[in-house]
Amino acid sequence: MTQQSEELLTPDFLRKIEHLSLVAKRVFAGQMRGERRSTKRGASVEFADYRNYTAGDDFRRVDWNVYARLEKLFMKLFVEEEDLHVYILIDVSRSMEFGEPSKLLYAKQIAAALSYIGLCNLDRVGLAALAGPSISLLSPKRGKQAAFGVFDWLSNVQAAGETDLAACVRDFSLRTAQPGIVIVLSDFLSTTYQQALITLLSRKFEPVILHILDHNEVEPPLVGDLLLVDSETGERREVTITQTLLRKYQQRLANFFVEIESFSTRYGCSYVRVTNDAPFEDLILGYLRQRALLK
Amino acid sequence: MNFLSPLSLILFIPLGGAVVVLYLLKLRRKERVVSSTMLWQDAVADLQADAPFQKLKKSLLLLLQIVALALLVFAVARPYVRAKGISENRIVVILDSSASMQACDMKPSRFGWAKNKALEVVNKMGPRDSMLVMTASTKTRVVQSFTSDKKTLSSAISRLAPTDAPCNMRQALVLALSLVAGRSTAPPSLVIFSDGKFGSLSDLPVGGARLDFVKVGSDSDNVAITGLDSRKNLSGTQQVFIGLKNFSRRERGFNLEIYVNDKLYDIREESLTPGQIKQEMLEDLQGVGGRVTAKLDIDDQLAADNSGSVYLAKPRKIDVLLVSKGNVFIENALNLDPRTRLTRADAVPAGISKQDYDVVVFDRIAPPAKLPAGGYLLIGTSAAQGPAEVLGKASRPAVVDSDLHHPVTAYVDFSGIRLAEAEYLKPKPWGTALVEGERGPMVCAGSMGGRSFVQMSFDLLKSDFPLHVGFPIFIANCLDWLAPSGEGGGSEGARTGQPAYIDVPASCRKIAIIDPGGEKQSINVTQTPVVYSDTERAGVYHVMGKDFSREFACNLASPAESDTAPREVVSVGGRQLASRGKAVETNREMYWPLILLALAVLSFEWYAYHRRL
Structure with missing residues (x-):
């Protein structure tokens, strides 16, 4: 494991999460045999259904016991187990650089952990860094050995530019044919996040929203006459921050949370909001399991 | 509310303008980079400004500062209210x-x-x-x-x-x-x-x-003695006039009591209608001398004007020494006055003193250089201690003017007098010119150091003045003025508050005066008559000195004061x-409360600024 990957996750922590697996609400069709139930019927040991025999079927799957009782040929169908596609989209806009630790580092750690969990479960894990209107894509990897590459790729991801979530997700969906779980790690400080999520839903992806915020964004330690500069756009705003103004900000933030949670509920998306002051290990081993995103 | 310095209110315009301009000017703010201003958009929508001059915003601090400034400007304008006290x-x-x-x-x-x-x-x-x-x-x-x-x-x-x-x-x-x-x-x-x-x-x-x-x-409910006076004529008959007035709004009846030297002399029953003035006269006072006191036996608002005193001079002889080589006119004129006891001398007797004669008449005979205290009539001569110096002679001078108000020349007409010759005089500072000729005064009078002089610069025998009606009057006036008034003299009572002139013997250097309230006051005599001004009490004042005692009275006798409405x-x-x-309503300045209020507002502004209300 490289030095850069060590910065993201420690070996001890990797051992702790090896037994975990990602939970998908829906069943997706995979590409290769794996450990996930597929929409296809296949050759696993788990019985799925019966169907009438038609000419040309494989005799080996005729249920002869039923034929003995009913004198009719029925084919036994078995559940196919295939691999699951897991995509992790990381918002790498400049706004993610904020916080201590930075939201981006926190997101990269989560991405690394989820990727490792996916790779350990023979899922196909692909990553994408959403920077600007385009994306930087790591094609889906499979198998535990691919973890090193994923970690290296994550380590090299740098914050840059302004994120247009809708454009990035549209680009991602066009370049990705196989549906699966899409875990979006972002602060969602973008006006186009709803459009982005709708794009994913329309392409049969299952979005999982991990909303990462800096605790200073939840409770800004700002006071006085300030000139606020937007880190992404450079937009400057003069404010005189008073108790009244802070109350207005809190109200606006609460409305923002309500809006994104309502959207998630309406479209059946999983939504998890975390702040970067929450211990990372507790998040993976505890909180995400409680929210049934991991098991 | 009014202002003692209303122009100061104008200060509010430039100062208030300055405060507003400071708010309009863009504030130098600390720069803070935040992840996104998206969440601040709603909150700061009404606070942002990009221009050097921003639009005036609703600001509690600005409002408080304007209020504090207005209070201070109000205080500078010194507002006051009419208030009791x-x-x-x-x-x-x-x-x-x-x-x-x-x-x-x-x-x-x-x-x-x-x-x-x-x-x-x-x-x-x-x-x-x-x-x-x-x-x-x-x-x-x-x-x-x-x-x-x-x-x-x-x-x-x-x-x-x-x-x-x-x-x-x-x-x-x-x-x-x-x-x-x-x-x-x-x-x-x-x-x-x-x-x-x-x-x-x-x-x-x-x-x-x-x-x-x-x-x-x-209200006014007062009856007063508004006047009290005495008069005597040459025959010695004395009269006392008493003026009464009812200042109340109702008819008042009372007794007027007359006392002579504290002994009841007469009682008269009086009744005055509202505003009525009445004069009472006491005529049968022949031979009476001393203090005559009038009292009103009445209960009214003011007691000070219910009594008054006046003094009648006791009829007594005036010892006159005529030093003359012979002048029938002056001799007859002096004998005409029944008060005089005339002594005649051809030359200045050795050692004339005041005790011997009340008045000494020098007729064309020069008096000695030093004269004792007393009255001196100088006719056709002058004295070193006299009231005037001789400047020169004039032939046939005509009389130009005479002082009709001086007691010596009162009632005497000098205009028709013809003179053969006369000297013209220059009065000393303490002397008074009584008769003016063409080239200067011809008759002067004055008192100095206990000596009283009347100086005539012409010889009676070289004029027709003795033949005029006014001559015996002039001589009588001179005797009245030159002779000491004596005990009980001074027929007019002094008014309260006005100075009293007290004749004292020339030898007396210190006197004590006891006022009607019984307070004693010592006075060093520097001149005669002694001028005594502490006469604010109505009543009898007793004057005592070495071998000397007399009294005088002060009466209110003021209709203005007695009218108590x-x-x-x-x-x-x-x-x-x-x-x-x-x-009593007066101006009560209000600037201190305003300043305190302004300080309170500024304190609240400071609190609001730091609490970011």
Whole structure:
């Protein structure tokens, strides 16, 4: 494991999460045999259904016991187990650089952990860094050995530019044919996040929203006459921050949370909001399991 | 609410403008990079500004600063309200202490009531006020100079007592205005406690001083002796006139009691209708000398004018020494007066003294260089100690003018006199020219060092003056004026508040005067007659000296004071001052509360700024 990957996750922590697996609400069709139930019927040991025999079927799957009782040929169908596609989209806009630790580092750690969990479960894990209107894509990897590459790729991801979530997700969906779980790690400080999520839903992806915020964004330690500069756009705003103004900000933030949670509920998306002051290990081993995103 | 300095309100325009401009100017703010301003958009929508001058925003701090500034500018404009009590920087309280203030229509008296009101004013003084207390009767007295000590002021006011003298409010106001002039920029406040029994003072310039008049008194119920006088003629008959007036609104009946030397002489029953004036005359006083006292047996508001005294000279002989080589005219004129006891001498007798003769007449014979105290009539001669120096001779001078008001030349017509020759004189500073000729005075008179002189510069035998009707009158006038009035002399009683002239022997160097209240006062005699001015008590004053004792009386005899009806409005400095009644309203400055309020607002502004309300 490289030095850069060590910065993201420690070996001890990797051992702790090896037994975990990602939970998908829906069943997706995979590409290769794996450990996930597929929409296809296949050759696993788990019985799925019966169907009438038609000419040309494989005799080996005729249920002869039923034929003995009913004198009719029925084919036994078995559940196919295939691999699951897991995509992790990381918002790498400049706004993610904020916080201590930075939201981006926190997101990269989560991405690394989820990727490792996916790779350990023979899922196909692909990553994408959403920077600007385009994306930087790591094609889906499979198998535990691919973890090193994923970690290296994550380590090299740098914050840059302004994120247009809708454009990035549209680009991602066009370049990705196989549906699966899409875990979006972002602060969602973008006006186009709803459009982005709708794009994913329309392409049969299952979005999982991990909303990462800096605790200073939840409770800004700002006071006085300030000139606020937007880190992404450079937009400057003069404010005189008073108790009244802070109350207005809190109200606006609460409305923002309500809006994104309502959207998630309406479209059946999983939504998890975390702040970067929450211990990372507790998040993976505890909180995400409680929210049934991991098991 | 009014302002003492209303122009200061203009300051609010530039200062308020400056405060607003400071708000309009873009604030230099600390730069903070945040992840996104998206969440701040709603919150700062009404606060952002990109231009150098931003739009004026609703700001609690701006509002508080404007309010504080407005309060401070208001304070600088020195607002005041009319309020009960006094809150001026300089207050002068003038208490009328004239006789009418003794009227008892107010409890305990008008003066007592006024003192209580003045004490109320003292109690309502502000901490930075200072007060001066003065009384106004004939004399103006400053009883307490400017002080802020309420205890001292109260003590000074409590000690005050009214007098029996008339009121001279003009003098009091002039003194008060001169005392407060130029002490500070704030206009002084003068509060007059009076019944208004003083003349119009509308011509008195009062400048910016604020005047308050508090009427003291409610009604008039008084009967007074308004005049008391005596007269005698050459035959020695003496008459006493008593003037009475009813100032009340009802008919008053009373007894007029006449005392001569404290012995009841006569009682007359009187009845006066409202406003009625009556003159009573005592004519049968032949041979009576001494003090004649008139008293009204009546219960009215003012006691000081219910009695009065006048003195009648005892008829006595005037010892006259005529030093002349022969002059039948002067001899006959002197003998004509029944009071004279004439002695004639051809030359100046050795060692003439005052004890021997009351009047010495030098007719064309020069008197000795040093003359003792006494009266001297110089005819056609001069004396070194006389009232005039001889400048030169004039032939056939004509009389140009004569002083008809002087007792010596009163009732004497000099205009038709023809003179063969006369010397013209130059009066000394203490001498008075009585008859003026073409080239200068010809008759002079004067008193100095106990010696009284009448000096005629012409020889009677070289004129037709002895043939004129006025000649015996002139000689009688001279005897009256030159002869000491003697014990019980001075027929006219002095008025209260006016100086009394007391004749004392020339040898007397110190006298003691006991006033009607029993207070004794010692006076060193530096001149005769002695001028005594502490005559604010009506009644009899006793004068005592070495081998010498006499008395004189002071009477109120002032119709203005006896008319105790108070005036509602007085005229001072071109203003009509209506009485403030029982409450004195004055300017109460309000700047201290405004400054404190401004400080409170600024403190709240500071708190609001730091709490970011």
